[in-house]
Amino acid sequence: MSAATSPAASAAPAGKRRGYDGVAVTVPVTIPYVRYSTRSAHWWLGRALAELIRGAGIAKGEVDGVCVSSFTLGPDTAVGLMQHLGMSPRWLDHIPMGGASGVVALRRAARAVQAGDADVIACIAGDTNHVDSFRNTVSQFSRFAQDAVYPYGAGGPNASFALLTDYYMKHYGASREDFGKLCVAQRDNALKNPHALMKKPLTLQQYLDARPITDPIHLFDCVMPCAGAEGYLVMSEERARALKLPYARVRSTIERHNAFPEDPIQFRGGWAMDKDALYEHAGVAPADVDFLETYDDYPVINAMQFEDLGFCAKGEVAGFIRANEFTIDGSFPFNTSGGQLSVGQAGAAGGYLGFVQALRQLTGGAGRTQVKDAKIGVVSGFGMINYDRGLCSGAAILERGATQGEAA
Amino acid sequence: MTEPLVKPKKKNPVLRTRLATLPPVPRSRTALGLTRAAAEGVFEMQVCADCGTVQYPPREVCGSCLSEHLAWKPVDNRGELIATTTLRHSNDLYFRERLPWRVGTVKMAAGPSVVAHVHEDCAEGGSVRLTLKLDRSGQAVLHALPEKDTPNMNDAPQLRESTCDPKFRRVLVTDGKSATGMAVAKAMLEAGANAVFLGDASTWKTVPAFDKLVASDPRLQVVELDVTDTDSVDRLAASIGGKVEILVNTADYLRDGGILNRKDVNLARDAMEVNVLGLMRLAQAFGPGMCFRAADGSNNAVAWVNILSIHAHAALPARGAWSASKAAALSLSHTLRAELRGAGVRVMNVFPGPVDEEWEQLTPPPKIAPSGLAKAIVKGLQDGVEDLYVGDIAEELRTRLRENHKAVERELGQ
Numbered sequence: 001m002s003a004a005t006s007p008a009a010s011a012a013p014a015g016k017r018r019g020y021d022g023v024a025v026t027v028p029v030t031i032p033y034v035r036y037s038t039r040s041a042h043w044w045l046g047r048a049l050a051e052l053i054r055g056a057g058i059a060k061g062e063v064d065g066v067c068v069s070s071f072t073l074g075p076d077t078a079v080g081l082m083q084h085l086g087m088s089p090r091w092l093d094h095i096p097m098g099g100a101s102g103v104v105a106l107r108r109a110a111r112a113v114q115a116g117d118a119d120v121i122a123c124i125a126g127d128t129n130h131v132d133s134f135r136n137t138v139s140q141f142s143r144f145a146q147d148a149v150y151p152y153g154a155g156g157p158n159a160s161f162a163l164l165t166d167y168y169m170k171h172y173g174a175s176r177e178d179f180g181k182l183c184v185a186q187r188d189n190a191l192k193n194p195h196a197l198m199k200k201p202l203t204l205q206q207y208l209d210a211r212p213i214t215d216p217i218h219l220f221d222c223v224m225p226c227a228g229a230e231g232y233l234v235m236s237e238e239r240a241r242a243l244k245l246p247y248a249r250v251r252s253t254i255e256r257h258n259a260f261p262e263d264p265i266q267f268r269g270g271w272a273m274d275k276d277a278l279y280e281h282a283g284v285a286p287a288d289v290d291f292l293e294t295y296d297d298y299p300v301i302n303a304m305q306f307e308d309l310g311f312c313a314k315g316e317v318a319g320f321i322r323a324n325e326f327t328i329d330g331s332f333p334f335n336t337s338g339g340q341l342s343v344g345q346a347g348a349a350g351g352y353l354g355f356v357q358a359l360r361q362l363t364g365g366a367g368r369t370q371v372k373d374a375k376i377g378v379v380s381g382f383g384m385i386n387y388d389r390g391l392c393s394g395a396a397i398l399e400r401g402a403t404q405g406e407a408a
Numbered sequence: 409m410t411e412p413l414v415k416p417k418k419k420n421p422v423l424r425t426r427l428a429t430l431p432p433v434p435r436s437r438t439a440l441g442l443t444r445a446a447a448e449g450v451f452e453m454q455v456c457a458d459c460g461t462v463q464y465p466p467r468e469v470c471g472s473c474l475s476e477h478l479a480w481k482p483v484d485n486r487g488e489l490i491a492t493t494t495l496r497h498s499n500d501l502y503f504r505e506r507l508p509w510r511v512g513t514v515k516m517a518a519g520p521s522v523v524a525h526v527h528e529d530c531a532e533g534g535s536v537r538l539t540l541k542l543d544r545s546g547q548a549v550l551h552a553l554p555e556k557d558t559p560n561m562n563d564a565p566q567l568r569e570s571t572c573d574p575k576f577r578r579v580l581v582t583d584g585k586s587a588t589g590m591a592v593a594k595a596m597l598e599a600g601a602n603a604v605f606l607g608d609a610s611t612w613k614t615v616p617a618f619d620k621l622v623a624s625d626p627r628l629q630v631v632e633l634d635v636t637d638t639d640s641v642d643r644l645a646a647s648i649g650g651k652v653e654i655l656v657n658t659a660d661y662l663r664d665g666g667i668l669n670r671k672d673v674n675l676a677r678d679a680m681e682v683n684v685l686g687l688m689r690l691a692q693a694f695g696p697g698m699c700f701r702a703a704d705g706s707n708n709a710v711a712w713v714n715i716l717s718i719h720a721h722a723a724l725p726a727r728g729a730w731s732a733s734k735a736a737a738l739s740l741s742h743t744l745r746a747e748l749r750g751a752g753v754r755v756m757n758v759f760p761g762p763v764d765e766e767w768e769q770l771t772p773p774p775k776i777a778p779s780g781l782a783k784a785i786v787k788g789l790q791d792g793v794e795d796l797y798v799g800d801i802a803e804e805l806r807t808r809l810r811e812n813h814k815a816v817e818r819e820l821g822q
Contacts, residue, residue, distance in 0.1 A: 135499045139432065147439035148465035151432045151549050152523050153509045154500030155493075162493035163513045163523070166532075215494045261471075264515040265491055387465060388513065388523055 017281055020250035023110045024240035024401055026233050027055040028359035030195050033228035033344045037128045041072040042084050044126035044349075048229035049085060052122050056233055056243055065091035065118030065234075067109055069101035069125035069348035071137050091118035098383030099295040100255065101125055101348050102230070102355035103394035107253045109234035119235060126229025127347025134225040137347075144387035155214050157297065158222060160385045162214040164266045165300040169216060171267065172303075172314065176216065178321045179299035180207040182334070183220050183341055185326035186296070190338020192328065192368035197226060197344040220341070223297050228346030230356045237401065246363035246407040248398045251376070252282035255394035263389075269301075269382055270393030271308035279310065282397040286310045289397075290374045291333035291361055293354030295382040296340050301390070305380050309395060333371040336361060355379045355396070364403035375400045410529055413563035415576055415602070416707040428702035428751040429502040430545040438466045441480050442548035446540040447794035451485045453518070454478040464520035485538045487516040489552060492532045502544070505703075509566065514538060514552050524550035525566055529558040541570035541792050544702075544752035546745075562790060565706070571792035572711035572754055575600035577653040582607040582635060582690060585618050587765040588715065589658040591778035595786045596654075597625055602707065605648055607633030607659070609640075635659045635686030645693035650701065655694055656713040656785065659686050662767040666728035676729035683733035684740060687714065691744050699751035711754045711789055714741050715781075718759045718802040721809055722816050745794075756788055761801025774800050 029051040031044055045068065053060055066089045068078035076084070078094035093108050095101045105123040112118045127133075138156035140146065153159055168174060184204050190196035202220060210219035233245075240247040254277060256270025271278075279285055286309065294305040303317045311332075312320035326334040337343055337357040340350045358377040360366040366374075380395040435443065438454075445452040454463040456470040457477035469476050492512035498504050512526040514536055522538065530536050536552040543549045551570060554561065562573050579596045583589045584606025593604045606622065608630050622628050631648060634640040635657075661682035665675050691712075698709035720738040723731035738757065745755040762768045764775035776799040788796040797806050808816050 138499055140434075143436050144465045146432075147435050149523050150500075151435075151543065151545075151547065152511045152525060153495040153503050154432055154498045155495045155503075155511070156499050158497065159493060159495055159511060160523075162495075163491040163511075166493055167491040167513070211496075212494075213497045215496070217493075264521045265513050388521060 019281075020110050020114070020252070022237050023113055023250050024235055024237040024245070024247035025106060025250060025359060025398065026235065026240050026245045026247035026363070027052050028356040028363070028365065029055055029231045030356060031126065031229040032195055033197055033226045033346050035129070035197065035224065035226050035344070036131055037227035038130070039128055039227070041070045041126060041128045042076070042081060044128055044227060044229040045070060045073070045081060045124050046085050048124040048126050048231035049122055052124070052231050052233055056120070056245060058120065058243065060087070063087070063089065063120050063122045065089050065109065065112055065121030067093040067095060067105040067121060067123040069095045069097070069105065069351060070127050071098070071347045072127045072133055089118070091121065097351065097392040098348060099297060099351040099390070100381035100383040100392035100394040101351035102353075103253060103379060103381040103396045104255050104392070106234065106250065106355070106396055107255060107394070110250055113234050113236060119239065121234045122231060123234060123352075124229065124231040125348040125352040127227060127349060129225050129227040129347070142384075142386045145385070148387055157385050158214040158217055160388060161298040161300060162217045164389065165216055165298065167265045168267055168300050168303070173318045174300070174303050174321070175318065176208060176218075177204065178318050179221065179303070180204045181321055182299050182302050182326055183207050185330065186335045186339045187342045188327050189336050189369060190342030193337045193343065196338040196342050197224060198338065198342040217298065221298055223340040223345035223350070226344035226346050228344065228349050230346070230349040230352035232352075232356055232359055241402070241407070244407050246365065246404045247401040248359050248362040249401045251284060251397040251399050252278050253394065253396040254278045255392070258391050259393065266389035267304070268314070269304055269308050269390065271305065271380060271395055275308060275310045275395075278395055278397065284376055284397060289376050289378050291336055291358070291371045291377045293335055293337070293358045293377065293379045294339070295351065295354060295380060296335055297345065297350065297382075299341070301382055302335075305382070309378060309380060328369055328371055336366065336369045336371060351381050351383055354381070358398050362398055362400045364405065409558060410560040410564045412560045413568075413576060413706060416705055419704070425700065426505070426703045428544075428699065429505060430750070430752055431502045431543045431547075432500060433545045433547060435547055436466065438468060441466055442540055443542065443546070445480065446542045446548035449788070449791050449793035451482060451538065451540055452480045453483045453520075455481045455483060462516070462518040462520055464522050484516070484518045487514040487522075487536055487538060487552070489513070489526065489530055489532055489534055489536045490515050490521070492526055506565070506569070512552060522550055524552040526552045527554060527561065527567060528564050529554040529561055542754065542794060543570050546749045546752075546754070568706070572654065572756070572789040573599070574654055574786060574789055576602050576707050577710065578603040578605070578651045578707070579654045579656060580605045580607065580648070580652045580694070582633060582655070582657045583659040584608055584630065585610060585613070585615055586658055586660070587778040588763060588781060590618060590621050591782035592656050592658055592785060593621065593628060595779070595782035597627055599786045599790070601627065603627050603629060603651070605629050605631045605652070607631055607644070609634040609659070635689055636681045638689050641689040641693045645697065649694055649697035652694055652698060653701070653707055653709045654711045654713065654789065655690065655698070656715070657687060657690060658715055659683075660715065661733070662727070662730050664727055666725050676732065679730050679733035680736065683730075684736045687737050687740055695744070695748060698753050699748060702751035702753050709753055711756055712744065712748060713756045713758060713785060713789070715758045715760070716741070718761050718797070718805045720759065722805060722813070722820055725821050754792070754794060756794055756796060758785055758788070758796045758798060759802050759806070761799035761805070
């Protein structure tokens with residue numbers, strides 16, 4: 001992978017951050033997605049938790065920490081869910097950060113495990129998708145959305161992303177062909193992922209010829225809302241080894257909220273503020289990264305993540321996309337599960353999809369989507385279009401700990 | 409350039425009439441400050457009293473310095489259209505029926521970036537002016553308009569949704585024989601109304617100006633209407649109710665007299681019959697039909713106009729009974745507004761000062777000419793406002809009421 005230095009300002013955190021020594025991230029689980037579900041979010045989250053417990057070979061009571069993300073759990077929160085699932089954790093978190101949830105859950109859970117506040121933390125995200133769920137979620141997403149976006153055509157995220165895609169294409173030189181190349185590569189990857197809802201190949205011509213939804217967003221720029229759940233466990237390396245679980249280590253993480261509020265429209269995310277701190281803390285450079293799993297609710301956000309995470313300079317994304325191949329065996333293995341664009345967007349689980357896939361890559365459990373010799377992976381998250389832009393960003397650099405062969 | 413609106417064809421009675429849907433209604437309470445501004449036709453946002461930052465979307469505390477002192481103030485409405493999109497899909501029924509729909513991001517000279525409806529004559533990257541309008545749900549929305557007026561710009565379907573332009577619409581003027589009624593009819597014809605029905609409660613009375621007006625334009629049609637007579641109102645609604653797209657209630661009963669200078673309530677009862685119960689009869693007869701046609705093509709039913717008086721807000725004791733009837737009509741208009749809002753039919757209340765007509769003969773100037781009042785009403789409809797204050801006296805009393813309503817009460821009583 002090629003690295004480029006970005007002129008964007010970095011915000012170095014005050015003081016020296018501690019590492020994530022001794023933390024293991026393990027047991028990636030996916031509850032297979034369906035387009036529509038008549039179940040509630042509790043069902044999806046409960047199944048994810050059950051799969052984590054089964055996968056780890058532990059008793060239910062051994063999970064003493066839980067971290068939950070869901071849009072459709074209401075009126076319950078993580079608290080009500082614990083009674084529903086008969087859990088008595090001594091550590092509980094509820095992270096309403098949409099696409100940044102997977103990375104942020106790790107940040108919270110890893111520190112809790114290091115501090116001894118919990119031993120085994122289940123991080124789960126899941127949503128149902130009734131036929132009317134998406135419309136209801138979008139119409140009541142946030143106060144700013146209700147007051148200042150939804151009344152303008154009720155286009156939902158399509159409209160917000162159309163505006164920033166329009167701006168980005170005009171100012172940063174990316175074309176529909178560039179976005180299309182990413183979408184086509186992701187679809188290619190998805191065909192190797194049994195969990196992906198999209199089962200048909202996609203050609204660049206099909207991408208370009210698709211019907212316009214909200215100019216310049218066309219059909220294959222949009223994710224398909226669906227139901228599903230994802231999860232993983234955070235525990236000490238010692239515990240993971242004792243349980244003979246393959247696991248990944250955490251080299252560094254970042255999160256940022258409401259970055260660059262002075263930008264008139266979003267053309268960069270919070271990663272641009274924190275990426276230097278991320279790589280420095282991790283002791284790796286973009287060139288060391290074997291694969292990248294981004295949050296991909298729209299291709300424009302992938303392009304921003306390439307730039308803002310330092311894989312190319314701002315404004316050079318078109319050249320970067322043209323110079324690389326993004327399939328699993330390409331020069332820049334990217335969204336190797338197929339990403340949300342080809343797997344489906346299961347609500348908050350969409351914020352876990354890349355993370356869980358990265359765990360599979362680093363533990364040797366990615367099956368036909370496995371990137372050869374994957375040792376270092378970057379996962380990034382992006383979430384919550386509150387008004388005109390996505391507010392939450394996060395990223396994690398993960399490293400191979402013990403793979404399936406080694407753990408057993 | 410906006411294509412001029414084509415005169416709507418005669419309604420095909422066999423086809424189903426499209427029922428009204430509304431754009432999204434919910435807003436935070438603070439955001440209703442925008443609705444207040446739009447209803448009054450002004451462009452205001454919250455401005456921080458401590459650091460001067462203009463806030464958008466509306467906030468509880470300043471997004472810059474966290475001050476809680478946010479005041480609604482006029483702000484510079486200019487900006488640059490930095491991004492646009494055309495929606496070809498929407499999650500909302502109202503918009504689905506009106507696709508494609510253009511929206512965009514405007515970077516305001518005053519600071520914030522705003523998402524707005526974008527007029528078709530606005531060029532991306534160009535300068536625009538923002539305006540606050542009420543949409544069909546009665547809530548405020550921002551419209552980005554070209555920097556300077558363009559030909560037929562009010563005909564753009566998107567803008568026409570947030571306004572009540574009389575062009576190609578049919579108007580009922582409930583008392584067409586009064587000076588105000590005749591002026592309103594003329595102004596509506598000048599604004600391109602397809603037809604004006606002139607209510608006449610006194611067919612026995614010859615008014616030369618009225619006869620001259622009626623003969624001047626084939627779009628004028630005299631109809632018998634006595635708002636104090638339920639049968640008369642119902643008969644007319646049965647005859648033309650399906651054609652009224654704008655109703656301007658010009659019927660009024662203005663007589664001098666307070667409370668203690670009389671020994672009976674006859675004058676008060678007569679004023680109430682016309683100004684309050686008359687409004688109620690009209691609403692019961694014409695309101696449902698207008699609601700039914702509130703989304704019926706480009707000449708859908710859009711507006712109900714009450715000509716009240718500034719004295720609906722502050723009684724003029726010399727005309728105490730009349731003032732009370734106007735205050736009661738104002739109260740009634742709020743109920744009517746709530747009941748018509750479900751269909752998106754707007755209630756515009758007009759608050760003039762004294763009008764230069766026969767029953768105001770002894771009122772000293774300044775008085776508004778009926779033609780001036782009528783022009784203001786047409787402009788209010790074209791702008792889509794909800795509250796319209798007309799004339800210097802109305803504006804002055806409105807300001808003084810905000811400053812010290814007790815002072816107004818004392819002084820009007822002198």
